[in-house]
Amino acid sequence: xxxxxxxxxxxxxxxxxxxxxxxxxxxxxxxxxxxxxxxxxxxxxxxxxxxxxxxxxxxxxxxxxxxxxxxxxxxxxxxxxxxxxxxxxxxxxxxxxxxxxxxxxxxxxxxxxxxxxxxxxxxxxxxxxxxxxxxxxxxxxxxxxxxxxxxxxxxxxxxxxxxxxxxxxxxxxxxxxxxxxxxxxxxxxxxxxxxxxxxxxxxxxxxxxxxxxxxxxx
Numbered sequence: 001x002x003x004x005x006x007x008x009x010x011x012x013x014x015x016x017x018x019x020x021x022x023x024x025x026x027x028x029x030x031x032x033x034x035x036x037x038x039x040x041x042x043x044x045x046x047x048x049x050x051x052x053x054x055x056x057x058x059x060x061x062x063x064x065x066x067x068x069x070x071x072x073x074x075x076x077x078x079x080x081x082x083x084x085x086x087x088x089x090x091x092x093x094x095x096x097x098x099x100x101x102x103x104x105x106x107x108x109x110x111x112x113x114x115x116x117x118x119x120x121x122x123x124x125x126x127x128x129x130x131x132x133x134x135x136x137x138x139x140x141x142x143x144x145x146x147x148x149x150x151x152x153x154x155x156x157x158x159x160x161x162x163x164x165x166x167x168x169x170x171x172x173x174x175x176x177x178x179x180x181x182x183x184x185x186x187x188x189x190x191x192x193x194x195x196x197x198x199x200x201x202x203x204x205x206x207x208x209x210x211x212x213x214x215x216x217x218x
Contacts, residue, residue: 086143
C-alpha cells in the first residue's frame with residue numbers, strides 16, 4: 001500500500017489548468033527528486049501534498065484514506081512542507097522553535113531542539129538570536145529544524161539549499177539523507193541536476209502541469 005497516492009488529480013485556478021490528471025504512488029522510505037521547468041506545477045504539487053489547497057478533480061490518499069477525511073492540521077504535521085523562502089514570527093530563533101510545541105499545548109523540549117541544532121552544525125547560542133539578523137542560509141536551516149520538530153513522516157523540501165553555500169548545502173544534504181535512512185519519506189524539489197540524482201531513488205519530472213516521467217534509479 002502506498003504511503004501517499006494521487007489518483008487522477010487536477011488543479012485549476014480560474015481558467016488556468018495548473019496540474020492535469022496526475023496519478024502516482026509514493027512509497028514509505030522513498031527519496032524522490034522533483035524536477036521540471038519553473039512554472040511547471042511543482043510547488044502546486046507540494047501544496048496539494050500538504051493540503052494547503054484541495055484538488056479540483058481526483059483525490060489524494062494518505063495511508064489509503066482520502067485527504068478530506070483528515071483534520072488538515074494533523075495532516076500537515078505528518079506531511080510537512082519546508083518552503084524555499086521561509087516565514088518567521090516573534091523576535092528570536094527560540095520563539096520559532098517553541099512554536100511546534102505550543103500549538104500542541106506542550107512545553108518546549110530543549111533536548112530535541114539542541115539535538116537538531118547539533119545535527120545542522122549550529123550552536124545553542126542561535127536560540128537567542130533575532131530572526132531578522134539571520135543570513136538567508138541560517139534562516140533556511142532554522143526553518144528546517146522547526147519543520148522537523150513535528151516528527152513528520154513525509155518531508156516536502158522546496159529548493160531548501162538554494163540560499164546555502166557549498167559547505168552548508170552538504171550539511172543539509174547529509175541530515176536529509178540520514179532522516180531518509182531513519183524512515184522519513186523525502187520529496188525534494190531541486191533545479192540542481194547533480195543534486196537530483198545524488199540521494200534519490202526516484203526522479204519525478206513535471207512539465208506543463210503533467211507527469212512527464214517517474215524514473216526509478218537503481
